[in-house]
Amino acid sequence: KNEVEQSPQNLTAQEGEFITINCSYSVGISALHWLQQHPGGGIVSLFMLSSGKKKHGRLIATINIQEKHSSLHITASHPRDSAVYICAVRQGGNKLVFGAGTILRVKS
Amino acid sequence: GAGVSQTPSNKVTEKGKYVELRCDPISGHTALYWYRQSLGQGPEFLIYFQGTGAADDSGLPNDRFFAVRPEGSVSTLKIQRTERGDSAVYLCASSSLGTGGRGETQYFGPGTRLLVL
Numbered sequence: 001k002n003e004v005e006q007s008p009q010n011l012t013a014q015e016g017e018f019i020t021i022n023c024s025y026s027v028g029i030s031a032l033h034w035l036q037q038h039p040g041g042g043i044v045s046l047f048m049l050s051s052g053k054k055k056h057g058r059l060i061a062t063i064n065i066q067e068k069h070s071s072l073h074i075t076a077s078h079p080r081d082s083a084v085y086i087c088a089v090r091q092g093g094n095k096l097v098f099g100a101g102t103i104l105r106v107k108s
Numbered sequence: 109g110a111g112v113s114q115t116p117s118n119k120v121t122e123k124g125k126y127v128e129l130r131c132d133p134i135s136g137h138t139a140l141y142w143y144r145q146s147l148g149q150g151p152e153f154l155i156y157f158q159g160t161g162a163a164d165d166s167g168l169p170n171d172r173f174f175a176v177r178p179e180g181s182v183s184t185l186k187i188q189r190t191e192r193g194d195s196a197v198y199l200c201a202s203s204s205l206g207t208g209g210r211g212e213t214q215y216f217g218p219g220t221r222l223l224v225l
Contacts, residue, residue: 004150033214043151043199043216086150094139094203095164096214098150 003027006087006099013106019074021102023087026068030090034061034072037084037101046072046085077106110134112217114200120223121190129185129220133202140183141214142175143199151199157183190224197221 007022023032034046047054047061049070054061058077063070074081087099113132121127133140138159143151153167157177165175172190177183187194201214 035216040218042218043201045213045215048213088150094141094156094158095153095167096141096143096151098143098152100148100150 002099003097004087004089004099006085006102008102009100010103011105013077013104015078015106015108017077017106019077019081019104019106021072021085021087021104023070023072023099024068025070025087025089025097027089027091027097029068032063032070033088033090033096034070035086035088037086039083043086074104079106079108082106112200112202112215114198114217114220116220117218118221118223120225122225123190123192125190125224127187127190127222129187129198129222131183131185131200131202131217133181133183133200134204134215135181137202137204137215138180139203139205139212139214140177141201141203142183142185143201145197145199145219147196154185154198187222190222192224195222195224 003026005024031050033048035043037043049063058075060073082105084101086101088096115130140157142154145151155165155175156163160180172188175185197219199219200217203212203214
């Protein structure tokens with residue numbers, strides 16, 4: 001079993017829909033990251049969380065430390081949100097352990 | 109300012125050859141990370157540098173893989189006797205502190221796509 005599991009693996013949505021991507025982890029962590037990867041490989045850090053909730057524009061990330069679960073929400077989705085969204089956890093020290101990613105496609 | 113850069117962007121080599129992949133981190137960033145991403149997978153940690161020294165190399169798959177950062181800035185990932193299974197995107201990231209603190213963001217380069225024929 002992977003230490004970081006994401007669901008769904010693939011997600012197709014219509015423009016304007018509310019989107020949720022989930023991440024569960026099985027190890028103790030000091031922080032959780034949500035990353036966005038566009039075709040061609042470039043990875044951008046969206047959020048870093050250790051508790052609670054963060055919001056940036058149409059993106060919201062939440063984490064429940066007790067349940068070892070985090071969610072990434074996208075409100076009013078747009079085709080430009082199409083990308084791979086990756087959850088990664090920091091276990092202490094500097095090593096990040098990554099999930100396999102969720103491929104999101106938003107259709108206009 | 110300039111982000112993390114990696115060269116080459118693509119590398120095709122033959123099985124058994126030696127390759128070097130270069131990473132230029134953001135200026136002033138003390139921490140540098142190498143990851144490997146296979147098709148359809150998330151990135152996988154290889155090695156982490158704090159300054160010139162490798163603070164954690166537990167992700168290097170075997171002794172064919174080696175990385176250096178002699179002056180605490182540019183890093184080179186070296187792969188000897190390449191195998192077809194080494195084909196992947198090799199990603200580099202840097203961060204400003206490298207303390208593993210909660211407030212630290214890693215900035216990723218565009219990656220080097222390595223194909224071993």
